[in-house]
Amino acid sequence: MKKSEAEKRIKELRELINYHNKQYYVYDNPVISDAEYDKLMRELEELERKFPELVTPDSPTQRVGGEPLPYFTQVVHRVPMMSLSNAFDEGELRDFHRRVTEVVGNDVEYVVELKIDGLAVSITYENGIYKTAATRGDGEVGEDVTQNVKTIKSVPLKLDFPPDKSPAILEVRGEVYLPKEDFRKLNEEREEQGLPLFANPRNAAAGSLRQLDPKVTAKRPLAVFIYGLGYAEGIEFETHYEALQFFKRIGLRVNPHIVLFDKFDDVVDYCLSWNEKRHELPYEIDGMVIKVNSLEQQRLLGSTAKSPRWAIAYKFPAEQKTTVIKDIIVRV
Numbered sequence: 055m056k057k058s059e060a061e062k063r064i065k066e067l068r069e070l071i072n073y074h075n076k077q078y079y080v081y082d083n084p085v086i087s088d089a090e091y092d093k094l095m096r097e098l099e100e101l102e103r104k105f106p107e108l109v110t111p112d113s114p115t116q117r118v119g120g121e122p123l124p125y126f127t128q129v130v131h132r133v134p135m136m137s138l139s140n141a142f143d144e145g146e147l148r149d150f151h152r153r154v155t156e157v158v159g160n161d162v163e164y165v166v167e168l169k170i171d172g173l174a175v176s177i178t179y180e181n182g183i184y185k186t187a188a189t190r191g192d193g194e195v196g197e198d199v200t201q202n203v204k205t206i207k208s209v210p211l212k213l214d215f216p217p218d219k220s221p222a223i224l225e226v227r228g229e230v231y232l233p234k235e236d237f238r239k240l241n242e243e244r245e246e247q248g249l250p251l252f253a254n255p256r257n258a259a260a261g262s263l264r265q266l267d268p269k270v271t272a273k274r275p276l277a278v279f280i281y282g283l284g285y286a287e288g289i290e291f292e293t294h295y296e297a298l299q300f301f302k303r304i305g306l307r308v309n310p311h312i313v314l315f316d317k318f319d320d321v322v323d324y325c326l327s328w329n330e331k332r333h334e335l336p337y338e339i340d341g342m343v344i345k346v347n348s349l350e351q352q353r354l355l356g357s358t359a360k361s362p363r364w365a366i367a368y369k370f371p372a373e374q375k376t377t378v379i380k381d382i383i384v385r386v
């Protein structure tokens with residue numbers, strides 16, 4: 055095959071593979087079989103082997119990065135990654151709502167999201183191409199985990215911008231997690247190998263993401279849900295819900311159980327309902343997150359040094375298990 059034909063076919067294959075990744079990971083609606091998908095990947099890998107000069111960093115074949123790192127470099131977040139204040143019961147939830155309405159009045163909508171029990175990451179795309187990823191760290195400075203996050207199949211390496219909206223820089227935040235079933239299997243393998251077990255999926259995700267060798271991370275079936283905007287150049291949103299819809303449209307994986315409410319009683323009912331329903335989810339959640347939808351109202355409410363006044367986490371009552379102590383995250 056001539057180089058020009060290879061170039062054309064490589065472009066086609068990348069677009070096809072990106073499309074099928076979006077169908078599978080973002081819309082949970084694959085339209086080809088795994089075997090057919092693998093065939094496309096193999097053809098692309100074969101062509102890139104024949105024409106290595108045609109390989110680009112955003113090619114779907116470039117997920118498992120380079121050599122192990124000696125250490126993680128630090129990344130200063132353009133916008134701090136804040137934490138959430140907590141509400142532990144309905145009363146505290148209603149106190150939050152009262153504080154909000156005292157500032158912005160009664161015409162307020164809320165977006166309610168699951169609080170995935172994983173670890174927070176920030177992912178930056180430049181002109182729609184995956185660029186960097188960092189852990190939350192202390193909120194101001196995190197660890198550069200670009201190579202490791204790149205191995206997560208539900209993280210797109212190229213965003214699908216519509217012609218009228220293509221931000222030069224888009225930095226989003228989300229939660230990296232390990233699904234329950236994969237956590238169980240991982241601990242089963244570790245037991246067989248006589249290795250220490252992970253205490254819970256969150257620790258397993260953290261331990262997997264903080265690996266210095268991306269080939270180890272690549273073996274861990276991590277996943278991500280994007281839940282917020284960090285920083286953007288070249289695009290503006292009026293509401294949080296609009297931002298989430300845009301994220302989904304361009305290929306970022308957003309949780310399917312996010313709901314917009316305009317009555318706080320419905321927010322409360324929805325939060326309480328998930329204390330039971332969560333046991334059927336394929337991943338662990340430790341609560342719900344309630345956010346004022348209007349970005350203008352968010353600005354009016356502002357933030358404390360630590361957390362926004364326009365969002366709160368509703369934590370489920372701790373199950374009668376061993377007391378939850380702050381787990382020490384180790385790299386194993």
Ligand SMILES: CC(C)(CNC(=O)c1ccc(Oc2ccccc2)cc1)c1ccc2c(N)nc(N)nc2n1
Nearest residue numbers: 133134135136137138167168169281282343357365
């Ligand atoms: C709401 C926010 C705290 C993110 N937002 C921010 O980190 C943030 C940071 C600076 C902001 O504005 C500032 C900009 C510049 C300076 C200071 C504040 C606004 C939001 C948050 C935190 C954890 C979440 C979680 N585990 N699950 C879900 N589903 N949502 C979550 N949302």
